[in-house]
Amino acid sequence: MSSDEIAIRVQNLSKHYQIYDAPRDRLKQFIMPRLRQWAGKGHRQYFREFHALENVSFEIKRGETVGIIGRNGSGKSTLLQIICGTLTPTHGSIETKGRIAALLELGSGFNPEFTGRENVYMNASVLGLTQKEIDDRFDDIVAFADIGDFIEQPTKTYSSGMVVRLAFAVIAHVDADILVIDEALSVGDVFFVQKCMRFLREFMDHGTVLFVSHDTGAVLNLCEKAVWLHEGHVAALGNPKTVTERYLEKLYEEQQGPKADKKATGPMQAGADTDLRDAADKESDFPDTKIPTARKPLRDMRLDFINQTNYRNDIELFEFSPEAQSFGIGGVEITDVQLLDPMGNRLSWIVGGEDVQLVIRCRSRQVVQRPIVGFTVKDRLGQPIFVDNTYLTYADQSIPVAENDVFQATFAFTMPLIPTGDYTISVAIADGTQQAHVQHQWLHDALAFKVHASSVCMGLIGLPMERIELKKL
Structure with missing residues (x-):
């Protein structure tokens, strides 16, 4: 694949953190190795190393929509922060091409003491817009956020949904080449989420999207490729259907033990092979x-x-x-x-x-x-x-x-x-x-x-059953 086709290239990426059991150990780590070296003694560490990411590699093509799934603590947010440039990797390299707009932790990039207007100008300028460009787009940003007069109030007075509205409105108007979204759309009312999804589907026609979610249905619905992170490693990479099935299988194994050797057959297996993305792809005019x-x-x-x-x-x-x-x-x-x-x-x-x-x-x-x-x-x-x-x-x-x-x-x-x-x-x-x-x-x-409540635990809808029977033969 030529380099011009690549939007994001991650190669052998690792991120390690030093974990100290007590504050004094941090001071010891700063002083003691120098004293021990001066005294001719061997090196000693006063910390434990935590590997948030270890040897992660993948490539994302221009115009691709890629979902990242994994349990809490698997390294998803760390990976996104490195891609966006807010964290530095311990080892490895990352290459990105084009302007990146990110919606990471709730309210990240906003100063709570600033008004919504001031945060729009600050955030958009950080994302690469000039003063004139922000002036020209400000009314559209406010209309998209739809937070009314709160645009002139400090963002510390905003609800979580209003913060997401304003943050998404900004990234939707900065002409980004790459969008990075980390679970942010789990907050907000249904009308705004639908508006965001319409924007995302239009953006996917020409831009690259990196989408992190615990919702495997969202990954199946939106993404062309999926990356499963497990304990900082890439456990699977490829077709969203295959990757999410392996991810869910692992979750069940951790809860109730590994599956039996005998393979599932019949309607249950056939139903598991249904690609849920077809429903979204077939929407017509x-x-x-x-x-x-x-x-x-x-x-x-x-x-x-x-x-x-x-x-x-x-x-x-x-x-x-x-x-x-x-x-x-x-x-x-x-x-x-x-x-x-x-x-x-x-x-x-x-x-x-x-x-x-x-x-x-x-x-x-x-x-x-x-x-x-x-x-x-x-x-x-x-x-x-x-x-x-x-x-x-x-x-x-x-x-x-x-x-x-x-x-x-x-x-x-x-x-x-x-x-x-x-x-x-x-x-x-x-x-x-x-x-x-x-x-x-x-x-x-x-x-x-x-x-508010339902007897349907899985699937898109529940079908009426004329008869259900369970008996020993």
Whole structure:
């Protein structure tokens, strides 16, 4: 691989720390070796050496997105700090090409006594922007952070989420070639995280991203390559699916011992081989359409029991956000998005597994011959959980709308069982066909909901089970 294709090259990198059992040992280490040398005696150490990183080597190409995973203390943050230049390696070398913008420890790079405005200017200048460039971009940075009048207040008065908002807004506007992000997006509300994920996905088209996370799902969703650090060494490097599987296997081994020699077979093994990144890669310009089925969805036979326990899938709904970020030519406006019960009552709380209706109301500003209304439910990383639209249902009998018509699309379905976390619903209205259409409005994060409790421990959603049986043969 030519050097021009490399964004980051790490070669035989090591970082060692001296650990002292008592403060006096630090003084002894400074004085005694000189005295012992003067007296002709052998050398003696008064410290223990801790190897945070040991002989780490890898290369990252330009435009690649690489995830770094590993347990606490494995050396992830140390590695990032060396790459960003805030730490010096003990041995080895590192080469980077291009401007690096980093979001490491919460609030790092900010002076808590400075106002948000002052910190923006200080941080952006450290990242290489001139005074004029910061002046030109300041309004965009403030708009991205969306912290209002707090921009004029000292950052020591900020919440952790506001600090992340401002820090990410700065690195999003410095024209970086390499972005380094260390778990920072675990803080913040779902709307801001979605905004950050949209920026990251656009940045990935041309820039290099180094992403540290304990969330293997995030690494599978975002990254083309993964590095697993274990006790300061590179335990695995390569395809995210393979690396994360080995990482999780190691975690289970440490908790419950090594696996049996007999290899897993059948559906369990086949399910483990599914590449979760496909769902994120297949998002198109308009939500995909599922083939409708005439059969009513199954009701989970455990639901009545689950709903009497703390595993009940409690889902809190938030208000429709008409001012959410959107795009499109504007021939139709989405005026309201609601979740209703089967009787048409507006919901503020849902229980997973129950029947609901998603209603998307629109107002046309021009004639639309073949309207297509759709939605996408996404997790906090922007990964589509499930999507649908009206195209197939009305492919043979389009319903044109005239100028100033008010119309709505209703999707009646059983709310899936969803893991705990934050989610958003993006909605869209287009004119045309699934393959060729004009996008009138795509409204990001029009509706948000928070899952407080769930019986789903793994996977994207839980499927209703008609029958579960366990018996001895």
